[in-house]
Amino acid sequence: MKSKIYSDRFLICSDNTAGILTLKLIHKVEGIVLHEWKEKVKSEREATISLEAYKRFMFEEDGALVYSVKYAANLFEIDYKGKGLIEVTELIKQKAKELEEKREIICIQ
Numbered sequence: 001m002k003s004k005i006y007s008d009r010f011l012i013c014s015d016n017t018a019g020i021l022t023l024k025l026i027h028k029v030e031g032i033v034l035h036e037w038k039e040k041v042k043s044e045r046e047a048t049i050s051l052e053a054y055k056r057f058m059f060e061e062d063g064a065l066v067y068s069v070k071y072a073a074n075l076f077e078i079d080y081k082g083k084g085l086i087e088v089t090e091l092i093k094q095k096a097k098e099l100e101e102k103r104e105i106i107c108i109q
Contacts, residue, residue, distance in 0.1 A: 005055055010034075010064045012055055016047040023054045025064055034067040 005012040011026040019042065025035040037054060041047045057063040066085060073080040073088050076095040080088045 005051075007059050007064070010058065012051075012058060014047070014051050014054075016041060016044070021047045021050055023051060025058055025067055027068070032071065034064070034071050 002013075002015050005014075006028070009028055011028050013024045013026060015022045019040055021039050021041045023037040024033050026033055035058075039050060041050060058067075069085055069088055069092070070080055072092050076092055076099075078088065078091045078095060080091075083091070
């Protein structure tokens with residue numbers, strides 16, 4: 001089973017080879033793998049059920065948004081553990097602003 005499921009911004013790719021189901025959440029524009037999940041499955045039916053659950057979590061329960069924010073937090077070296085999504089988003093915005101100001105200071109000198 002190989003499949004691709006799309007949303008506006010994200011892509012879920014699945015591959016079931018030798019009883020190992022691999023699911024990946026990918027940002028469509030950037031091509032970045034935001035999350036990867038692997039599990040052993042005994043049948044195509046079990047793989048399909050897992051794929052549907054993964055898709056539901058990522059698209060209907062905003063899992064894709066959560067993993068996007070975690071990815072950005074890692075890029076900015078922000079510890080997101082134990083923090084809410086809004087708090088982490090604010091930390092990312094603050095860090096981006098600091099880096100922008102730092103860049104402007106470097107360019108002026």
